[in-house]
Structures are given as C-alpha cells and as structure tokens.
Amino acid sequence: MHITASFLLLISLTSAWNLPLPQRIFANPTSEREASHKIPTVHESAVQARRILHLETIGTLSTIFPSTHATENRPSDVSGTPIGLMDYFGDCEPGTGNPTILAISIATSFKNVAAGSNITLSLRWHSPNHRPYSAAAIPRFSLVGHLEELTPEEIMGQNVAACFVKYHPDAAWWLPGNKIHESKWVRLVVKEVYWIGGFGDRAYIGWIPVEEWRSVTKEEIDKIRLPGEKKHGWRSWKSWFVSQPEENQEEGLEL
Ligand SMILES: *[C@@H]1O[C@H](CO)[C@@H](O)[C@H](O)[C@H]1NC(C)=O
Numbered sequence: 001m002h003i004t005a006s007f008l009l010l011i012s013l014t015s016a017w018n019l020p021l022p023q024r025i026f027a028n029p030t031s032e033r034e035a036s037h038k039i040p041t042v043h044e045s046a047v048q049a050r051r052i053l054h055l056e057t058i059g060t061l062s063t064i065f066p067s068t069h070a071t072e073n074r075p076s077d078v079s080g081t082p083i084g085l086m087d088y089f090g091d092c093e094p095g096t097g098n099p100t101i102l103a104i105s106i107a108t109s110f111k112n113v114a115a116g117s118n119i120t121l122s123l124r125w126h127s128p129n130h131r132p133y134s135a136a137a138i139p140r141f142s143l144v145g146h147l148e149e150l151t152p153e154e155i156m157g158q159n160v161a162a163c164f165v166k167y168h169p170d171a172a173w174w175l176p177g178n179k180i181h182e183s184k185w186v187r188l189v190v191k192e193v194y195w196i197g198g199f200g201d202r203a204y205i206g207w208i209p210v211e212e213w214r215s216v217t218k219e220e221i222d223k224i225r226l227p228g229e230k231k232h233g234w235r236s237w238k239s240w241f242v243s244q245p246e247e248n249q250e251e252g253l254e255l
Pocket residue numbers: 116117118146191
C-alpha cells in the first residue's frame with residue numbers, strides 16, 4: 001500500500017517537475033535515441049563551466065594531508081586523507097581558464113600543497129535570482145591540477161591584484177606584502193575537468209578535455225546564459241537545456 005502510494009507520488013512528481021527517469025539522474029543515456037532532451041556537447045558544457053568560473057567567486061579546495069607531520073599540530077591518522085576547504089578564487093587569466101588564488105602560507109590547503117599534494121577546485125553555480133527546483137539539476141564541476149606561483153612580471157603585467165580584489169574586496173587585507181600573513185599569488189594549472197551539468201538526460205556528465213576548457217573564448221562566455229541567470233521565474237529551470245532561442249530568454253517569460 002505504502003509502496004504503491006509513494007510510487008504514484010514519484011510518477012506524478014516526475015512529470016509535474018519534469019524530472020528525468022531515475023536511471024538518468026546521474027548518468028547520460030547510452031544512445032542518442034534514448035535522450036529525451038538535447039544534451040549539450042562537451043564544448044558547450046566547457047563554455048558553461050567557464051562562465052561559472054567567471055561569475056562565481058568561492059569554491060572548495062581539496063588537498064591531501066602528507067604523511068609527515070613532525071612539525072604539525074594535527075592528528076596523526078589524517079595522513080593521506082583528503083580535506084576540502086572553502087576558498088576564494090578569481091577568473092583573472094581568461095586566456096587559459098586557470099583560476100587565480102591568493103595562497104596564505106599558514107592555511108591548510110597551501111601547507112598540503114607545499115608538502116607535495118596536488119589540488120582540486122570544486123565549484124557550483126548559484127543563481128542570483130531564483131532557488132532551483134532541484135539543486136541536483138544545477139551545474140557543478142571540479143578542476144584538477146597543481147599550483148604554480150606567478151612571476152613578478154605576470155603579477156604586474158596582468159594586474160592580478162586589481163582583478164582579484166574586484167571579486168573579493170575584503171582580500172585587500174591579506175594581499176602579498178601585508179604585515180600579518182605571508183601570502184602569494186598562484187594559479188591552479190588545470191589538468192583535468194570533471195563536469196556534472198545537471199540531470200543526465202539533459203546535461204553532459206563526464207570529463208571535459210582540457211583543450212576544450214582552454215579554447216573557450218570570451219565571446220562564447222558572454223553569449224551563453226546559465227539556468228536561473230535571467231529573472232524569469234523557475235520555469236526557466238525546467239526548460240533549461242530544452243534549447244531556447246536567445247531572444248526568448250531575455251524577457252516576457254515571467255510565470
Ligand atoms: C600530481 O599529479 C601529477 C599528474 O598531473 C602526478 O604525476 C603526481 O604524481 C601527482 N602528485 C601527487 C603528490 O600525487
């Protein structure tokens with residue numbers, strides 16, 4: 001009795017909320033024929049990811065604790081364990097899509113990197129206008145790579161501090177050269193990109209080759225719109241990925 005009731009509820013929710021079949025939530029269909037929606041290509045997904053990097057400012061840095069901890073005041077059993085910690089980034093190298101990070105020497109993420117860890121930046125899209133009808137439908141991704149220190153020429157030439165402080169006015173307090181915390185400018189050199197665009201029946205889920213990530217142009221980033229980016233009600237969330245002409249996205253779809 002209960003099973004039947006919840007099954008019927010699931011079915012009605014599935015159609016009312018335009019949810020995918022359960023087996024298509026976290027995986028793409030194996031054939032094009034099976035897809036109920038147009039699934040963006042890998043390159044289109046790369047453009048979405050680059051726009052998210054451009055508009056978002058905060059993500060999670062994941063690193064791995066080293067095995068040695070002689071001088072560290074930390075539990076011994078965390079060696080080899082990943083830890084994800086919130087941090088700021090800035091999209092200050094549009095030519096490559098390598099995020100810029102202000103590395104504070106005493107922060108755990110950067111201590112782990114100094115001890116040899118690679119690093120992953122994970123981020124997700126937050127609509128400025130609407131709560132999503134399902135957060136699982138919203139793009140998120142991880143950039144896997146390593147940190148590289150910027151040279152003084154790059155710092156001056158690319159106006160890194162101005163770019164970063166535009167995203168993070170408060171970071172002006174801990175820019176390199178401040179009196180309290182030792183810090184330096186680094187880039188996350190992106191090696192691999194793992195993307196979950198949303199539900200698998202209408203969004204690409206999988207690896208994006210780094211060449212696709214790097215080849216995205218400013219024009220492409222400016223042109224695309226992310227779910228909920230426009231102020232026209234949550235209908236836009238449902239129709240996201242049911243490709244809409246750009247004009248229709250501008251106005252007049254308020255529900
Ligand atoms: C970091 O990643 C590179 C591949 O990009 C790999 O060769 C290296 O072993 C990794 N370093 C650690 C400490 O896992």
